[in-house]
Amino acid sequence: MSSLLNFKYDKSEKLKLKEFLRVDLKLSGRLIRGAAKEGRIRVNGKRADLKHILNQGDIVDICVQRKESQNIEPEKMDLSIVYEDEDIIVVNKSPGMVVHPTKSHPNGTLANGLLYYFKSKGENCIVRLVSRLDMDTSGLIIVAKNQFSHMALARDMGENTFKKGYLAVAHGVMEKPEGIIDLPIYRPGEGNIKRIVDDKGQRSITHYNVVENYDKASLISLSLETGRTHQIRVHLTHLGHPLFGDALYGEGFDDSNYINRQALHAYRLSFPHPRTGRIINLECDLPKDINNLIDILRKRANN
Structure with missing residues (x-):
């Protein structure tokens, strides 16, 4: 792919370049202003002012690459x-x-x-x-x-075309094999990390489907309609099914012999590519520690 975005203006009526970028292409004002100021917007190969009037057949190019820096120390590490x-x-x-x-x-x-x-x-x-x-x-x-x-x-991200899927291992067996959890999530205090279900909070919607039941445990597939902090952990805990290994929300459960972190994995992503609009579907396997936990729970259920 090129560092240039190419668009053909195919309308018969004349339109200002700024309006075309903002309304038709749905680009943010910040991106438009920055690209124009830095000379990264061209019409028919020539640098163009945002007041430029477009004619049918004009080719609009926007260079998306620019020199940038970030105050983060680069570190070599293995990335998957x-x-x-x-x-x-x-x-x-x-x-x-x-x-x-x-x-x-x-x-x-x-x-x-x-x-x-x-x-x-x-x-x-x-x-x-x-x-x-x-x-x-x-x-x-x-x-x-x-x-x-x-x-x-x-x-x-807020559209139906953008989907995030999770797998979680929770305590207990869900009352229903699938459902929608529609409960508001609230942060009780500025310095408080923990969230709770409370009518004062923001509406939060989680869809779930039980994949497999064990002895007093379940493997659950979840998708989020909203993206609140700790949403899955808060919703499942409120229903009486905290995640295995969740030190913050799993009060009363000692899961140190099973797993040393909350058993939650973001295994699926589906989203429209920003340039082409083509839907990208991605999945990844469960990590070793959650697979080990599932093996233990299966063996416990069969004994």
Whole structure:
């Protein structure tokens, strides 16, 4: 793929370039202003002002690559790359890895590793996270390589064409084999990490389907209609089914002999490609620790 986005203006009526970019192409104002200021927008091969009037048949080019830097130390690490092209990269994140540097985790994050990877390939990219996962949640994370793809993916994230699927191992057997959890999630206090179900919170919707039942445990497939912090963990805990290994929400359960982190894995992603609109479908296998947990639960159920 090229670093240029190419569009043909095929309308008979005349239209300002700015309106075409904003209304027809649905580009953000920030992207439009920056690209115009830096001379990255051209019409028929020539640099164009945003007030330029387009005629039918005009070719509009936008260069999506620009020189950028990020205050993150590049670190060499093994990354499990599931998909990559010039616009996006999707990585299967290991459990125990923070996605972006913080005061308590300045190094060893996914962003540190990605920045090293980009530089080793000679790609002038910064790390633009489209989705995030908790440190102890494993699975697929999508990262945009340029401002355009980040804008497009963030815009599409609330649409039905953007889907995220999870697998979780929870305590107990769900009352119904499938269903929708529609309960508001609230943060009770600014410094509180833990969330709760409360009418004061934001509407939160989780779809679930039980894949397999064990002795007092279940493997559950889940998809999110909303993307609240800790949504799956909060919803399942509220129903009396906290995740195995969840130190924050699994009060009263000691799962240290089974798994040392919450048994939650983002195994599926489906989304429209920011440039082509083609639906990208990706999946990754369960990690070793969750597979080990399932093996233990199956053996326990058969005894």
